Amino acid sequence: MNIRNYHFHLYYPLAEREQAAVILNQLAKEKPGTQIGTIWDKPVGPHPIGSCQVTVERKDFSEMVEWFLANRKDYSVFIHPDTGHDLEDHTQHVMWMGKEHPLKTEIFKKS
Numbered sequence: 001m002n003i004r005n006y007h008f009h010l011y012y013p014l015a016e017r018e019q020a021a022v023i024l025n026q027l028a029k030e031k032p033g034t035q036i037g038t039i040w041d042k043p044v045g046p047h048p049i050g051s052c053q054v055t056v057e058r059k060d061f062s063e064m065v066e067w068f069l070a071n072r073k074d075y076s077v078f079i080h081p082d083t084g085h086d087l088e089d090h091t092q093h094v095m096w097m098g099k100e101h102p103l104k105t106e107i108f109k110k111s
Contacts, residue, residue: 001093003081006061008054008068009047011076011101017041017050023071024052031067046090046103047078055082068097076101 012020021039028036035055043049056064068077076098080089087108 001081001083003058003083005058005082006056006064007080007082008056008064009051009078010054010068010072011047011078011098012050014041014050016075019073020050020052020075023073023075024054026071027054027067031064046105046107048101048104051078072097074098078103 010020010023017039024036024039027034037053037055039052040047040050044051054064065079076096078101079095079097081093083089083093087105090103090105090108
């Protein structure tokens with residue numbers, strides 16, 4: 001498996017977008033240069049609730065796991081590798097912190 005990087009998705013109820021933004025702003029302050037995506041105010045892609053993707057280099061994986069364990073509050077974090085195989089990345093190679101949420105994986109084509 002060729003892992004390019006990892007995606008950490010912070011999940012939050014849409015009504016709590018601002019509270020999630022506080023966590024992500026803290027991440028940006030404590031880990032400058034971290035790639036933090038859009039803090040969505042709607043479900044996007046396979047993600048069933050509000051989410052924000054944080055792209056993490058392989059070398060920083062364990063450090064980011066520890067950061068989210070300490071700072072995610074009651075929010076879930078969905079973690080998967082980016083191998084270029086979206087369906088497998090979002091179904092077979094996943095990790096969760098907190099509550100799991102069913103993904104809308106039907107958007108991905110089988111490879």
